[in-house]
Amino acid sequence: MSTAVTTGRRLAPQAGEVIDRRAPLSFRWDGKTYTGFVGDTIVSALVASGVDVFSRSFKYKRPRGVLSATFHDPGCTVQVGDEPNVRAAHRRLAAGMEVSPENVWPSLKFDVGAANQLLGRFLSSGFYYKTFIKPQRLWPAYQQILGRFAAGGVTAADAEHGYFDKRYIHVDVCVAGGGPAGMAAAVAAAESGASVLLVDEEYELGGHLRYGGDADLAALAELRAEVAVHESIEVMTNAAVTGRYDMNWIAVVQRQPGISVQGHAIHERLCKVRAGSLVVAAGLIERPYVFAGNDLPGVMLSTAVRRLVNLHAVRPGDNAVVFTANADGDACAQDLRRIGVGVTVVDARTDANIRRAEGGKRVKTVELADGRRVDCDLLVTAVGWTAATPLLNMAGDRPQYDATAARFFPTDRLAANVVVAGALAGDGSTSELVAHGAAAGATAAARAGHGSEVPAPALARVPHPELYRSTTHGIVDFSEDVSSKDMFSAKKEGYDSIELVKRYTTVTMGPSQGKLESANAVAIMAEAHGVSDFNEIGTTVWRPPYVPITLGALGGRGFENTRFSPMQPWHEQHNAKPLVAGDWIRPEHYGDPAAEVANVRRSVGIIDVTPLGKLDLRGPDVPKLLNLLYVNKWSRLPIGAVRYGVMCAEDGVVMDDGVTGRLGENHYIMTTTSSGAATVWEWTENWLQTEHPDWQIHVTPVTTGYASMNVAGPKSRELLGRVVSGVDLANDAFPYMHVRTATVADIAGCFMWRIGFTGELSYEIHVPAAYGLHVWEALFDAGFDLGVVPFGVEAQRIMRLEKGHFIVAQDTDGLTLGFGADLGWCIKLDKDDFAGKPELVWQSRRDDYQRLVGMQPVDPTIVPAEASQIVEGTKKIVGRVTSSRMSPTLGRSICLGFVEPRLATPGTIVTCQLPDRRRVPLKVIEGLAHFDPDGARMRI
């Protein structure tokens, strides 16, 4: 292999390199132009160009360089264009990238010693709590200064809109981790006949084999080829399993999945996976060593060095000290020698150790435990591994520490549908890991119903020195700038459990979420407590998500319905103001709701009431159902008649109201409120399926099967006479509260009923939905000379308030029982049974509940805000305003609301407190209706 250095720190071609030297890319970093290759990460391209420092640390503002050269590298978070918090040691370089440092106040190049002197002694654990909590009046000043310290990038107000998506995946086996064991597991599961999703965090499969030697690369090529021949394996790279939930509901976040929706590239996709089995082959994460200066740029993990050298052909330094406790550290030293770097090995297995590193913007000298000082610009540590157990935690396991192997291992508490593969279970050669993975894959497939289980060959637990902290204090959590000294102080201050120390010092709570630092945190806690068994300290429990997910991916693409009536195109042409009402978009008004009211009261108007819930009820037992659901009586409803009914829940609270009409011997149509349509249907089915399966009734929801329109006003009969055939509209032939089937504008199969929500003569017409727009337009054509105009929801609300008709959930709430809503006239306690009957019986014997009353402000120009309180004195609330409007018909303000029973007598003056604290008198009126209390106008 060549040892020549080419330009800058870029090496001659390496056997396993992933860069494409024929494809150079130009990009900008901190205001200057740099060049890298396709396949470079942002960081590898910058290191190749001699850049050492990528950020300033969270609290102490110390310069930070490469530590792990992975997604989780705490010092390599940057801003790319208007995208904050990009993991630069992971994100692949793209042409023209505008990359800038984050969190670099005062600046990336500011003198290090100065920053540390300035900040270091102030920022111990709990400093914010202790120092800034008092006096409170100074908080705004503190906030301004502290704001400068805040981590993270910037979001631009004019940032480009991001596009995100979701995907649902059903597989037999999901494999988390695409190293040798994961790949082998996927292949074995596929060979058993299972469908497989193989997920890896990196851009390519292979895990640690990718940056290994020739034998590793050969094994990798073989495994990749085996994965590729199985069509039942879906490989998803640059993706991470972020959570495992009950019954293997698995969240996978897929970054830059290379798909687009409507011409927009998808930034991230959240995949929701249901898997029969989950194979956890997440492997090991190399952990840093705690010593003074361990966060200096130039102090790197052995795996970081091997990634830079072997994947990106970058020379990470010229003179290295390699502190190694294992074979991977030895391999790293070999790699460095191969590319011509001077190497001093400090072998932990011979009890040699390092004490501290010194330097400014880069490490310069390492002091060894024996007092020797070695000059270098690269200090490599290989002190052991953190088992990547988060997914096992989420599956119920609590891994146990093994002092001999110096890491945590899974126990047998795992759910049966989760199988561990590879290095998480023990140490082994590549072929041993592959064999272990294959057995795990076959077992996982068997547990998902394919083939039979294969016992996993045991993997050894190779002895490893327990190396966590040297004799000096250093950084434990690189994201949060928490040192071992901070953790010792926390112990002294009385924080004795790992969970408390975590919250107090914020150790393991930063963006890397403990992946690099949790084992060190536990070890240092154990040291502070003087205990040798880490299991006495315990670990903090890893929870989802394993890696950060953007809010965009979580929000994704919405799947909510939006519903429109068939008349929506007409509404849009006539400038209707849209109103969002649950799933529905409805016209709130067409410009002037007061004029719409006046027009209905004077001549005729039409409102689209399609969202009204409609249930078609058929069968001989329908009256039994109506008697059970409604508080009033239904046994003798004649064919052709319509009745108003109120439903209460089993707790006696008003639930819904509407009219039900009888169209034939065994045929009824029930209407519900627009918002209650789904609830009432479920309620109806609940009674029929669980209490009375013997009743002969069939319920069909027909809400969207009919377009519904209410033709209201004194001229409505005249208008309908021009378009309706087959029905005598005369008042005595088709009286108030009756229903007829009719042909309207040549459309047969319509039904219409005379009801009076607005208080006017009115007909509600229900038309087969496909003909809704046709009938609607025909009505306007026919009524042009009568002055017909459309009216919206707001005009209807005003008119029903003038009439004193309450709206469920507007004028009632979750505590309003039937009698409180002035429904005594229709609650029939002599019925054997109905929903909520016991509560209403008991309520009828009490007198302590607030009453719904009509109220009018004494000053007719004041319209109290809805939800204004009715008060007595300064401390007592005795009621509230539930509906309030200016009445165009009466020329005064009108209200509905609740008051205590002693204030419900007509003529009582109550006090209403407005939101601006003004108090105004309201007068309680007789009944609820402000206008036409006898209902004469509805019956003409």
Next chain:
Amino acid sequence: MIQVPCPWCGPRNSMEFRAVGESKSRPDVSTTTPEQWRHYLYTKSNLADWVTETWYHRAGCRRYFAVERHTVTNDIRESRLPAAQLRRQSDSGS
């Protein structure tokens, strides 16, 4: 998200269903006392054990059914028709 085995549609994500709650029998409204009725309305035994619950497949077959679920493990050992329907079937002797 757990999976619920609908007796008609097979295993489906729980988001398709409404969890109605513990199955209870409704007291006789003509003789019930406030204590009994409110126990029926509001009290949940909340056992860490096998419980019988009612579920409604709102985004599927629109059927109510009974589920035997272990509240600690979320294991579901049986889903079947609601009690009233089973009674009716056994009453009719068919």
